[in-house]
Amino acid sequence: MVKKIEPWFGFTEDKVFGMVMENKAFCQYLLEIIIPGLKIKKIDWLDKQVEINNSERKNEAKEVRLDVLVTDHEGRVFNIEMQTTDQDDIGRRMRYYLSRIDLRYTLNKGKTYRNLKDAYIIFLCNFKPKKDDKFYESYHTYSDQDRSKQLQDGVTKIIINSQVSAEGQSKDLKALAKLMNNEPVRLNKHFDYAQRRIKEINEDPEMREKIMLYETRMLEREQAAGKAGYEQGMQRGIKQGRAEGKEEGKIDSAKIILENQLNSGRTLEKATEFVRNLKLISDKELEKIVTMYK
Template sequence: MQTSPSKYLGHRLRYYQSTIDGAKVLKPGHDYSELPDTFIILLCSFDPSEAFSRVDNRAVHFFKTIDTKDHALELNGGATKVIINSKGDFTGESEELKELAKLMNNEEVSLNEHFIWVQKRIKELNQDRRSDIMDYEMKIMDARISGREDGEKVGEKRGKEIGEKIGKEAERRAGIKRLIIAMMEISTDDRIIFNAAKKQYGEYFSDGELKQFIAEAKNDSLQEA
């Protein structure tokens, strides 16, 4: 699903094709003659003409490898790329495809139970995702506030110049610890936790220090368990 116009849709499809062929389909010990036919379907809720050589308002486009001088001559590579434009002209298209466009455009569908179920499921997933995002943002905010408060308490016990420096350092360390703990409640993926920590504290700590903080937080969590 693509929701934002881009002149690089063709490059995106090219990347998907390489990913499918290289990592998903062709296994070690097999050769390219065993590659199955593939179909990459890109659903666009906008006019994708920016990525084409000219404007074309058709609802569905099928792309294959053809000869540039003789467009009827096709290179049999087994790869088909499909772009569906939900805002395009659906004249002559099937009722199922028209219903799919309504689904993509957030319009109510009623053709059959399959489309109705999909629309209901999409609404559920979108609601869950919004809740996760709100929960994530609240945890980030709580971590920042708690870290700042902890740092301020430490800073009050120090001399003015030294206290400010140490207080800020303590604030950052307390803040990143709370951030990591909050992220661990959301995900167990070290990459996601590291990226969140780096985004907030990357200018103060090196990658090695950030990874060390994550390792220490996980170790503390195991000991508490």
């Protein structure tokens, strides 16, 4: 009988990432190696899988679920996200996450804008990089006319991609890249803890079941979004088709389905393949639609 090979859930898996990062000592260490010179005396609050929704626009505003959200002794806010697929929207995703965090955490009622706390948005990526991507990139707001002039908005955005060479980086960041790539790390007690915790999670049947259930639910949500988009597109396409002809109605359906697929988090490539498999329109017509999103 062939032995079933169980999947290994590493540091980049959503649930595992959260369970490892909930250790405040490890989380603080990770923040300090990612942001050199940052002195954190104490992490006051840490939470994972944080939902931030606007109660006044809950039916309109896009739901936000943050992987890990942290505040330190100075009230600074840190959002740490794990990204394993390239949605080609990191910049805009960072912008939206920051807007939601600002509304909820960084400015209390009755305070002025000067009281806005510093915010750090950190994306840990583990996907095939573009040609000009670097292992570590930090972003701030600068003047287009004078690069030496920085807008003091208190925001730092950092992107780390473990699939890019970490040559020239600190030994700590090199170790982080290895951890993200499921490679053994021998450096210090912090990485010893992380690897031990990951091993414990993988050896616990109940934990593994929860992770697999979570992944199944995420897949079901994606499939449901695709089905809803298909049905919405067909209905609208039928109406459009009656007024302007069946062919144009099919094209309209394809546009809506593609847009729904993109809104549900699929990459342009996967969304295009989904629409193509429906065989609503020709590949030539589909390519015309796709070019609008490139």
